[in-house]
Each structure stands twice: as structure tokens, then as C-alpha cells.
Amino acid sequence: MFSISRYDGEDEKQTTDSRSMDKKQERLNKLLEKVNRKRKTEQPDTTITKEVVEKKSKKQPKKQNVVSVNTDEKIDTTEESEKGEEIEEMEEVVEEEDNEENDDKEEVEEDEEEEEEGKQKEKEEEEEDESILEAFPDMIGTQAQQSKEDIKLLRSMGIPEWLLQPTVVSPEETCELDQAGLSARIIKRCGDFGLSSFFAVQMAVIPVFLRRQTLYDTRRAPGDLCISAPTGSGKTLAYVLPIVDILSKRVVTRLRALIILPTRDLVVQVKETFDAFVQGTDLKVGTATGQQSFAHEQQSLVGMTKDSYPGGSSRVDILIATPGRLMDHLKDTPNFSLEHLRFLVIDEADRLLNQSFQDWLNQVLQATRPGDPSQEPLEFKTNTYGVPEADAIAPSYLRSHYNLPKTDLDLTKAPAIQKLLFSATLTKDPAKIAGLHLTDPEYISVQVIGDDSTRPEYTTPAGLKEHMVVCNADQKPLMMIYLLHQVGITSGLCFTKSVESTQRLQLLIEAYEELNEGKKTRVAEYSSDLSVSQRKSLMKKFRAGEIDLMICSDLIGRGIDLDCVDTVISYDVPLFMDKYIHRVGRTARAGREGQAYTIVEKQEARHFKEILRDASHLSQVKTLRVEKEDLARYEENYKKALASLKD
Numbered sequence: 001m002f003s004i005s006r007y008d009g010e011d012e013k014q015t016t017d018s019r020s021m022d023k024k025q026e027r028l029n030k031l032l033e034k035v036n037r038k039r040k041t042e043q044p045d046t047t048i049t050k051e052v053v054e055k056k057s058k059k060q061p062k063k064q065n066v067v068s069v070n071t072d073e074k075i076d077t078t079e080e081s082e083k084g085e086e087i088e089e090m091e092e093v094v095e096e097e098d099n100e101e102n103d104d105k106e107e108v109e110e111d112e113e114e115e116e117e118g119k120q121k122e123k124e125e126e127e128e129d130e131s132i133l134e135a136f137p138d139m140i141g142t143q144a145q146q147s148k149e150d151i152k153l154l155r156s157m158g159i160p161e162w163l164l165q166p167t168v169v170s171p172e173e174t175c176e177l178d179q180a181g182l183s184a185r186i187i188k189r190c191g192d193f194g195l196s197s198f199f200a201v202q203m204a205v206i207p208v209f210l211r212r213q214t215l216y217d218t219r220r221a222p223g224d225l226c227i228s229a230p231t232g233s234g235k236t237l238a239y240v241l242p243i244v245d246i247l248s249k250r251v252v253t254r255l256r257a258l259i260i261l262p263t264r265d266l267v268v269q270v271k272e273t274f275d276a277f278v279q280g281t282d283l284k285v286g287t288a289t290g291q292q293s294f295a296h297e298q299q300s301l302v303g304m305t306k307d308s309y310p311g312g313s314s315r316v317d318i319l320i321a322t323p324g325r326l327m328d329h330l331k332d333t334p335n336f337s338l339e340h341l342r343f344l345v346i347d348e349a350d351r352l353l354n355q356s357f358q359d360w361l362n363q364v365l366q367a368t369r370p371g372d373p374s375q376e377p378l379e380f381k382t383n384t385y386g387v388p389e390a391d392a393i394a395p396s397y398l399r400s401h402y403n404l405p406k407t408d409l410d411l412t413k414a415p416a417i418q419k420l421l422f423s424a425t426l427t428k429d430p431a432k433i434a435g436l437h438l439t440d441p442e443y444i445s446v447q448v449i450g451d452d453s454t455r456p457e458y459t460t461p462a463g464l465k466e467h468m469v470v471c472n473a474d475q476k477p478l479m480m481i482y483l484l485h486q487v488g489i490t491s492g493l494c495f496t497k498s499v500e501s502t503q504r505l506q507l508l509i510e511a512y513e514e515l516n517e518g519k520k521t522r523v524a525e526y527s528s529d530l531s532v533s534q535r536k537s538l539m540k541k542f543r544a545g546e547i548d549l550m551i552c553s554d555l556i557g558r559g560i561d562l563d564c565v566d567t568v569i570s571y572d573v574p575l576f577m578d579k580y581i582h583r584v585g586r587t588a589r590a591g592r593e594g595q596a597y598t599i600v601e602k603q604e605a606r607h608f609k610e611i612l613r614d615a616s617h618l619s620q621v622k623t624l625r626v627e628k629e630d631l632a633r634y635e636e637n638y639k640k641a642l643a644s645l646k647d
């Protein structure tokens with residue numbers, strides 16, 4: 001099976017001064033206040049309350065963290081609110097960034113300020129992201145599958161016609177590697193990586209990309225694409241392969257493809273995929289995430305020159321970036337230009353479109369539109385006859401660069417840029433879609449084809465078996481232990497709602513396993529409280545099968561591709577359907593089998609079932625009944641484990 005080595009974290013070279021730490025702390029406090037305010041309005045839950053939880057200082061070693069739990073207490077003192085949960089995620093990212101900064105103290109001082117500013121922006125971006133919640137209903141389906149009333153309603157809601165009429169492809173469909181129209185080099189490379197056929201999304205999307213093979217077509221805009229396909233269905237290669245294939249014919253190095261992703265981890269993952277396929281071409285791939293100092297990134301993206309080039313300059317053909325850092329380069333990196341862009345890919349589009357940080361989308365789109373004609377002469381690379389290379393300038397910029405007089409006979413040059421949106425849970429919010437200013441858009445949806453009355457709104461991987469188990473709040477940890485032993489997890493991810501929750505659960509299971517005779521489950525915590533190198537090493541061990549269960553927050557709930565995951569457990573219920581879809585989608589990827597369990601507190605069951613029902617997904621989630629006697633087998637050691645944590 002095809003597998004590209006995936007994200008293992010990355011050494012970071014970042015430092016911080018106490019002033020910036022204070023700023024961060026202040027910010028974090030504000031966030032926590034926000035969370036607490038929200039929590040006060042929520043009902044307390046009845047799981048294990050922490051007796052003493054000292055929020056782990058980022059510099060404290062893990063063992064100093066005092067965690068004590070007993071059966072009368074609760075691990076989590078409040079039921080999560082949707083917004084609270086989102087804010088916690090953001091808080092986690094803030095903490096992650098803090099830790100990453102502590103990780104390496106070797107950066108030069110002048111980088112620190114810039115780095116800090118960048119991080120501050122990233123935090124703000126996260127905050128923006130988490131504070132705007134997707135509220136618009138998601139409706140997928142061909143027009144034929146929807147009733148007339150539905151269509152009328154959807155139209156009246158402002159959903160554009162093209163979104164109502166997707167090209168629907170069944171997830172089961174595949175095609176031979178040589179049937180998608182890719183070059184022999186790419187096909188061979190796919191074969192080298194063990195691919196034997198293309199998945200449905202690749203089969204549907206690659207030929208559409210390749211319809212316009214030319215770098216720039218002056219007559220027609222290439223047409224934008226929105227793609228919705230299940231988790232683990234191969235969306236990344238659906239854009240990586242055609243982009244590499246088309247760009248490999250370029251002569252001049254320009255920034256032609258920009259891939260925007262919501263997290264650094266995902267940037268690293270996608271970079272690895274690009275790297276694997278640009279081998280053998282002279283295409284250069286760069287990243288902008290803030291993991292390296294700003295100056296370092298500037299140098300790798302545009303070089304060190306102080307001269308200004310009207311057409312910009314670029315050392316990379318393909319840039320993969322998070323929106324925050326991209327904004328920094330747009331504002332502060334001389335010669336960084338998006339005017340030659342051919343592809344703008346927004347991956348995990350629904351999540352990114354919820355981020356309005358620094359108005360990033362408008363800024364990016366603005367940077368791809370020609371402005372007033374420049375007065376400065378251009379010096380482009382020319383061929384042996386002194387003629388600028390054909391692909392040295394995007395056609396829509398010809399006028400602004402050559403200051404050509406406009407006549408009635410002038411034809412407007414079509415914009416070269418093609419926007420591509422990818423997600424497993426693509427938004428249909430008309431306002432968000434309108435903000436993208438799509439040209440001649442097309443919507444491709446990989447989904448189960450069938451009768452509309454039974455067809456679920458979200459298509460999950462065929463090999464995924466979903467379960468939920470309802471229990472009293474105070475039974476959740478015991479239920480977790482039961483599942484762990486009953487299901488026989490050898491490579492599982494367990495999602496909780498916060499870093500704190502992750503730590504406590506990990507300590508409890510570790511204590512339980514110490515008392516347990518026979519084979520012990522090897523458990524680890526993966527959270528933003530760990531340093532980047534610790535996370536890197538954890539990922540490595542997890543892949544190598546040295547860890548059976550990784551307890552994590554939603555930091556890796558989306559997009560992360562770990563081919564070894566056989567089970568996903570949601571210890572805390574995801575309160576949004578899209579979060580559920582992304583979590584369970586960490587298993588059963590690329591046609592494999594996998595299982596997902598959601599532990600649901602009794603008082604949450606109604607709401608959880610409602611969100612499943614609203615998405616026509618309830619029938620796919622089987623309720624697992626666990627009798628008291630089943631749990632009783634694990635109770636004695638569980639109590640002992642709790643007691644040991646109190647000591």
C-alpha cells in the first residue's frame with residue numbers, strides 16, 4: 001500500500017523573551033476567562049472531578065503535575081459547550097506555540113521579535129477561527145435527488161445553482177493510473193509508491209485539472225473547483241499530482257501554486273507529499289508556517305536581495321502555508337508576490353473559511369489581481385532572441401507591467417488563477433462561498449449515491465464501523481478501560497476535549513495498566529503541552545507500533561494521516577457533526593477497515609443522537625450495550641488506580 005512518510009514534527013528554532021511570555025499568558029488568561037464564563041452557564045457533569053489539577057507550567061516536567069481523582073469526583077468539571085470546546089482547542093494551540101518556542105533557544109535575537117509577532121498573529125487567527133462557528137446547514141445531493149421544495153428552499157437561502165448540482169461520484173469508483181491523463185513520469189512515480197489505481201476523488205478531479213494543461217490561457221479563466229470527499233479518500237494526491245504535472249513544464253521559477261492549510265502539522269504533511277512527487281523535476285517547494293524565523297523563511301522564499309522587482313521574485317514554485325504566516329509575507333517580505341499564481345488550493349476549506357483572521361482571504365485574492373500599471377521597467381528572463389520567456393508573467397498582469405495603452409481592440413486577459421477548495425465537510429454557506437469570488441465554478445462530490453431519503457449527509461469511509469456507548473458520567477473512565485480491553489486496541493487514537501483531560505486520562509490508564517496482569521496497553525499522551533521533539537518521537541513510536549493508544553485533543557482531529565490507526569475513541573462527545581466526521585475519519589483511511597467508539601454521557605445522549613439524526617447518520621452508529629457486570633470485572637483495579645493517583 002502506498003505510503004509516504006508522514007509528519008513527525010520538526011525541530012524548531014524559536015525562543016522568546018519574558019515580555020512576550022507575559023503577553024501570551026495574559027492572552028491565555030483572557031481566553032480561560034472566556035471559557036469559564038461560558039462554562040458557568042453550562043450544567044456541571046458528573047464524571048470524575050479533578051481534586052487538584054495544577055495546570056502544568058510549560059516549563060515544568062510532566063511528573064510535577066499533580067493529578068488526583070476519585071470516583072466521587074470528576075475529571076471534567078463542566079460539560080463542554082460547543083464554543084467552550086472550540087476555545088479550548090485554541091488555548092491548546094496557544095500552549096503549543098509557547099512550548100514550541102521553549103524548545104529551541106538558539107535563534108538570533110532579531111528573529112525573536114518578528115517570530116513573536118507572527119505567533120501573536122497566529123494566535124489571533126486561531127481565536128478568530130474558534131469564535132466563528134459554522135451555522136449554515138450542509139446539504140449535499142444532486143438536484144435529481146432532492147425534492148422540488150428542498151431545491152426551492154435552498155435557492156431561497158442563496159445557495160448558488162452550481163452548488164445544487166454537483167458532479168456526484170461514488171466512493172467505490174476507481175480508475176487505472178494511466179487513465180487520468182497524467183504524464184508517464186508521474187504515473188511511474190505513483191507506481192513506485194505502491195499505488196495501483198486512483199481513488200474516486202482522484203479519478204474525478206485530476207482530469208478536470210488537466211483540462212487546462214497550459215500555464216496561462218489568455219482567453220479563458222481555468223474555472224474553479226470545489227471538492228467534497230470523505231476523510232482518508234485521497235484528496236491530497238488529487239491536487240498534488242496534477243499541480244506537479246502542469247508546473248513541471250514551466251521555464252521560469254515563479255510562485256505558481258499556493259496551498260493554504262489550517263495547521264502547521266498539516267503543512268508539514270502536505271509538503272512531504274509534494275516532495276515525493278517533485279523529485280526528478282526542478283520544481284521547488286517551500287513552506288511558511290512560523291516554525292522557522294521570519295528572516296529564514298524570507299530568505300528561502302525570495303532570497304536576500306534588497307532590490308525590488310516589480311514582478312516579484314521567488315525561489316519556490318509551490319508554497320504551502322498557514323494563513324497567518326502568509327499574511328506576514330504578503331505585508332513584510334519584499335518581492336513576495338502572488339501575481340503569477342496559477343493554483344490557489346484551500347485545503348480543509350470549511351475550517352479555513354471560518355477564520356477571518358486579518359481578512360486573510362481578501363488579502364490573498366487582492367494580491368492575485370493586477371493593480372495600477374507599474375512605472376518601473378521589467379527585467380524578465382529572456383530567451384536567446386531577447387524575448388521574455390512565455391511563462392515569465394501572468395497574462396492578466398501584462399498591461400500593468402508593460403504600461404500598454406488601452407484601445408477598444410484590447411481583449412481583457414483572463415486571470416490565470418484557479419481556485420480549488422477541498423474538504424470532507426465542505427461548507428455551503430452562500431456568504432462564505434461568495435467571498436471566494438469563484439469563476440465558472442464546478443462542484444465535485446464523492447458521496448454514496450442512492451435514494452435521498454436514506455442517503456446520509458456525510459459519506460464516511462466504507463470500512464468504518466461506528467459505535468456509541470451510553471453511560472453515566474461517573475462511569476466514563478471505567479468505560480474507557482472496558483473498551484480498551486474489550487476491543488483489544490493495538491493502534492488507537494482517543495480524543496478528549498482538552499489538554500487537561502488528555503493528561504488525566506493518560507495518567508489514569510497508565511496507573512490501571514500497572515496494576516493489570518498480563519499484556520499491558522502502552523498508552524501515551526499527545527498534546528500541545530509536549531515539545532515538538534517529544535511529539536515527533538511519539539509519532540514515530542506510534543507508527544512503529546510501540547504505543548497502543550495515543551490520547552489526544554483535537555489538535556490532530558483533522559487532516560492528519562496515520563495509516564496505522566485501527567480504532568478511534570471519542571472520550572468526550574464531539575458536539576458538531578463535522579468534528580465527529582473528522583475524528584472518526586482518522587481511521588479506515590485509504591480503503592482500510594477501522595472502528596470508532598463514542599462514549600456518551602446519559603445527559604448528552606439526546607443531543608448527540610440529534611446531531612447524528614440531523615445528518616441522517618444515526619442509523620450508521622450502532623449502540624453498544626455494556627452491562628454492569630461487564631464493567632465490574634475492571635472495577636477493582638480501576639479504583640486502586642484512582643487511589644494511587646491521589647497519593
Ligand SMILES: Nc1ncnc2c1ncn2[C@@H]1O[C@H](COP(=O)(O)OP(=O)(O)OP(=O)(O)O)[C@@H](O)[C@H]1O
Nearest residue numbers: 002197198199231232233234235236424559561590
Ligand atoms: N490511489 C491511492 N492508492 C492507495 N493509497 C492512496 C491513494 N491515494 C491516496 N492514498 C493514501 O490514502 C491516505 C489518505 O489520503 P489523504 O490524506 O489525501 O486523505 P484525505 O482525503 O485528505 O483525508 P482527510 O479529509 O482526513 O484529510 C494517504 O495515506 C495516502 O497515501
